[in-house]
Amino acid sequence: MVLMLSALAVIYTSFINRQLAHEWQILGNDHTLLQEEYGRLMLEYSTLAAPSRVEELARQRLNMSFPNKNNTRVIQLDRR
Amino acid sequence: MASKNQYANSNNSWRHYTVMALGLMLFAILLVRLTQLQVLQTDFLQGEGERRSVRDHKLQAFRGMVVDRNGEPLAVSTPVKSVWLNPKQIIQDKIDIRPLAQYLNINVKQLLTKLKKNQNKEFIYLQRHMNPLMAKKIQDLKLPGVGLQQEFKRFYPAAEVASHVVGFTNIDEQGLEGVELAYDDWLQGTPGKGRMIKDRLGRLVKDLGVINPAQSGKELMLSIDLRLQYQAYRELKASVAQHGAKAGSLIMVDVSSGEILAMVNQPSYNPNNRAALNVAAVRNRSVTDIIEPGSTVKPFTVVAALMAGQVTDKSIINTHPGTLRLGNKTIRDHRNYGALNIEDILIKSSNVGVSKLAINLGGENLWESYQTLGLGKPVGIGLPGEHGGKVAVLTNRWSQLQSATLAYGYGLAVTPLQLAQAYQVLANGGLKQPLSIIYKDPEVGEQVIPKDIADKVLAMLQGVVSAKGTARRAKVDGYKVAGKTGTAHKVGQNGYEDEHYSALFAGIAPANDPKIVTIVVVDDPSGREYYGGEVAAPIFSRVTQASLRLLKVPPTEIESNSVAGAHL
DSSP: OHHHHHHHHHHHHHHHHHHHHHHHHHHHHHHHHHHHHHHHHHHHHHHHTOHHHHHHHHHHTSOOOOOOGGGOOEEEEEOO | OHHHHHHHHSOOHHHHHHHHHHHHHHHHHHHHHHHIIIIISHHHHHHHHHHHHEEEEEEOOOOOOEEOTTOOEEEEEEEEEEEEEOHHHHHHTTOOOHHHHHHHTOOHHHHHHHHHHTTTOSOEEEEEEEOHHHHHHHHHHOOTTEEEEEEEEEEOTTGGGSHHHHOOBOTTSOBOSHHHHHTHHHHOOBOEEEEEEEOTTOOEEEEEEEEEOOBOOOOEEBSOOHHHHHHHHHHHHHHHHHTTOSEEEEEEEETTTOBEEEEEEESOOOTTOOTTOOHHHHSOHHHHOOBOOGGGGHHHHHHHHHHHTSOOTTOEEEOTTSEEEETTEEEEOSSOOOEEEHHHHHHHTOHHHHHHHHHHHOHHHHHHHHHHHTTTSOOOOOOTTOOOOEEOOOOSOOOHHHHHHHHTTOSEEBOHHHHHHHHHHHHTTTEEOOOBSBOOOOOOOEEOSOHHHHHHHHHHHHHHTSTTSSOGGGOOTTSOOEEEEEEEEEEETTEEEEEEEEEEEEEEESTTSOOEEEEEEEEOOOSSOOSHHHHHHHHHHHHHHHHHHHTTOOOSSSOEEEEEGGGO
16 A cells, blocks of 8 residues: 555656656756847847947037036035 | 368467477567567667757857946847758758858859859858847748758947947957957856757757756856946047057056056957957057157166165255266266255156166166066966066166166066056055956955055155156146156167157056056157157146046035035
């Protein structure tokens, strides 16, 4: 009787093992895919946010420029 | 039936026993063989069996990213596919490779010759690092003997702006230059191992799972700030082009931590496109090349003289008549400055003045204080190819001329990096923080100059940037800055060359509360301007202006409106 029970337990655990292994593999695949996408998005982001590009857009499209001495004011907080 | 009866009836027992014995014998033989195979040789046979079916395969590990101090990516690995062929199989099975050639846009004839040449091999790469879309098309062809392999390609988003620091890897992702080489072990992952059962044709039967999971490489955070790096790169590039210079370097250091915020060189290269790679452009000049620092070391001569206590900041040195004859060489100033105090010696960059200080001090003492500041000693930053620099050998008998030349920056050769280290000490109240290219927690520094002396010399250097100094063009709107110019004759095949110079500027900003030290070196400007104050100082001014704004350092030299705190 005990033998039978332990045999069934072995079957059950090996079934769980297989199920978890399968799940792990799927998650592993997802992980790789997400990592791929992350790398791709990182690249895309850094191309779009490259300082040279941002500067050019700011200057040409938005007519921005660096502030100079004459249009800078320092505002100090009075600490009392 | 008759014959059976005949057997049974004839009680001829020896025949019966013979058959029995033979049968038993055969059974015994089988048993022996069975034991042999199943018990005695089991390991060997099982191993052989597995060798024919169980296949281990490599699980690719990601190489770690390199990022700047704000997390902006500087080097990223992205997955790509490589196509491989089995020439033996393709030739034997006469597989039609024409669609493959068409997709890859290569000549069928060329592909065939390639196959012929490698007909005894079972693996050659056809094309490496293809984009995933193309790879998918090839996979869909399902040609036997053609396979795809997952690989990674390294991309450098900052391209030529940070290439000297970041470096690059080869096609197999092994570091070849820069931090990619220096921190290769840290960045590199350890490939894992998976196991599966495959049939003779390499088709998957059963996946036995992972033996060792792949260990991805670790991320590396540099001390570089990409925004500052970009500003520095842009200004240096423009100026090197404007002055027709051969090369240039710029290093910016965070004063309190010793971290390198920007390190750029000209000429540079794009690590993403190495087809037209010029070897000379790959060198990280600010680390590997030595220059004679010229007048930029004069502040350290003054430091040494003040530390020895032979002069005070109030002392007056007579530089009349503007020349000083030592042995058969004459040291000259631009003109006769007469009697100068220590500050004016630095402001006018008087060679005669510092020579007199050095002769009083003795070359030996000067040599030692250069060493403690890190001049002529490797900084140990960890980047490949760092040059240790050269300072004249320490002797017991320094001639006056040797001492004097050391004082105004000849007879020693340092890297721009070492100069940055020395100015970091000066700007940080004498507290030396070893320069670092890696973002890390600050270490406890080493006090190599007394704070009061460092602060006094720093104050003197503010005069250099004033209207009466040599570096008027280093002025930065809204901030107090300090610095020292330098112009050194380059060493050619026949000693010092008359027509070739390096223009230098070492600057500290803001001077009242130092945040950044910047070293600018422009090598061999070919235009009419070649002085450090004309070529290097304006670069400092522009880069510092932009950097202080990006670092959110409030300007002090601008009319300020006081606002009561309660209103905000």
